[in-house]
Amino acid sequence: MPTAVLPQLWQLPRPAGRNPLSGVALPIALRAVLARRGTETVESAEAWIQPPDLPPADGHFPDLKIALARLVIACEQQERVAICGDYDADGMTSTALLIRALQALQAQPIAAIPSRMDDGYGLNSRMVEELHADGVNLLVTVDNGVAAAEALCTARALGVEVIITDHHTIPDPPPQVLALVHPATTPEHSPYRGLAGVGLAFVLARCLAEALNQPDAITSARDLFCIGTIADMAPLTGANRVWLQEGLRSLHRTKCAGLKALQQLSGLEERPLRADDIGFQIAPRINAVGRLGEPRLVVDLLTEDNADTAVQLARQCDGLNRQRRELCDAIEAEATALVEADAQPLPPFLLLAQGHWHHGVIGIVAARLMDHYQRPAALLAAEGNGLMRASVRAPEGFAVDQALHACAKHLERFGGHPAAGGFTVKPERVAALHEQLNDVAAEWMTSRHQGVVLQPEALLRFDQIDRGLWSSLQKLEPFGIGNPTPLFWARDCEVIDQRQLRGGHLRLRLRQGETLHDGIAWRWKGGASTPERIDLAFRLSLNRWQGEERLQLEIQAIRAHHPTxxxxxxxxxxxxxxxxxxxxxxxxxxxxxxxxxxxxxxxxxxxxxxxxxxxxxxxxxxxxxxxxxxx
Structure with missing residues (x-):
């Protein structure tokens, strides 16, 4: 029997006034969204729609001038420089960005990315020793390095200079390196505070090109910035928002052969791209390589200038992405079967272990289980050295990092942030670990009132949904972390037709008054039958099919309509x-x-x-x- 999930509790928005932000050239529903997100004045609303110019970056990053001075020397002397990145989309795009920029500026950059399977996360001493033996005396880390204490110690001992660009937590004491370019070193309200690794690489490349008076050296840098920032789910505010607004308009005309090949394989047309296009089409093809293959493939793709070679490399990424999907589906089916086979009720914290699971994709499956069962989930796979490696995902409100810290006595290694984390553990400690995690999660679940709160941001009538609204909605883009796609709700809609689609999706034909709209509920878990009259929560999207474009409602929740x-x-x-x-x-x-x-x-x-x-x-x-x- 399928296990019931927690009910959805609707919490309608607070009053925003009957004509919020009057004077802003947006439909009233969008003005209500801005007002409820904290925008108080017409001036601040207009500044959000069209942000002001950014301040000079060198006034916000204390070590940026030091890093630039050293890199100018490296370029002038055509020095070998190692770019040490992470194996996720942020790290791989950061690596490619700096390699392209430094090559154009006459340095000799080489990529050094650890293997997820063989090396684990981050810069390590073996990599530093091999790079030094290969004649490298300057390392630039991207999206990692700030916590690589052992590797940095090795670099100091060998006389290798290190510039760290990273956005992960700075340890105490901070690393002793030539320069640390990190968002946390900027002023408290700096627009650069939300940069991911690729954003820091973009700052470095842009400022270096300016210092050498060669702006053409970074013609593809902003394109790579767009991909890495959205793929890493960085907050789309501040500098990220400014550069994405600029970059997404021209990304479809990129001069980067690798990105163009990925767009073609993803079926993206010759049109300006949106954040969703990157998040759902391009980023998975890049991330799949870091999960299942060698990250060098992505760096080669994104630094390739020959179009035919780029297409061949992109097809390899596409193949790995198909393999990733198949693995995820297979592991999800196996994990779900394990959950449903256990005695009821479900434990507060789902912890499942199978030695043969691929730890490159267990984080994705953990997120799916979390979403379906609405509780923290961890999947464990064999690491190959007598340990189990886990990926953890949790709903909003449950702090993964704090939970793992509370269970530190059971763990060999652990790390993460409130929404996600990872750890390694000895098999004999798994049962005790699960017991303690259940205790932590049980206390959290008690505070949730046994329901998932759904919070629509504004009422949107069907007769207000047209291409004019869609155009206005695009003025608030890009959407993502820190600026989510607005969640609307509609009241008293009649279900004209409903059908189940392959993949578990539900398609509805809906009418409100005299207006008809189509709705789609992806991976619908609400049952096969829908009431005749409903209220629904939805996001608005543009469905492109066979050359036609139609607005559709992406349904997030349905409830039976009641007049009272x-x-x-x-x-x-x-x-x-x-x-x-x-x-x-x-x-x-x-x-x-x-x-x-x-x-x-x-x-x-x-x-x-x-x-x-x-x-x-x-x-x-x-x-x-x-x-x-x-x-």
């Missing part, structure tokens, strides 16, 4: 109903009622003086949102 809604406030319940257009009836638990004539001009009429009391007035505004009278 219940408000809960300070332990009290109030029933609300719209008895006729613009007329709200508000009733308390004692059956006392207020009848309110609700008007769009910001006023309302009621014969009862209690309606003017601040507490009751706030209730009326909340009722208006719940009944679909406010965005």
């Amino acid at each position: 809604i219940v408000l809960q406030r300070h332990g009290q319940e109030y029933q609300c109903e719209q008895v006729k257009p613009g007329t709200i009836v508000l009733a308390n638990a004692s059956g006392q009622k207020l009848v309110i004539d609700y008007r769009d001009d910001g006023l309302h009429q009621c014969d009862d003086n209690r309606a003017s009391h601040p507490y009751v007035a706030a209730l009326i505004e909340e009722a208006a949102i719940g009944l679909g009278l406010q965005p």
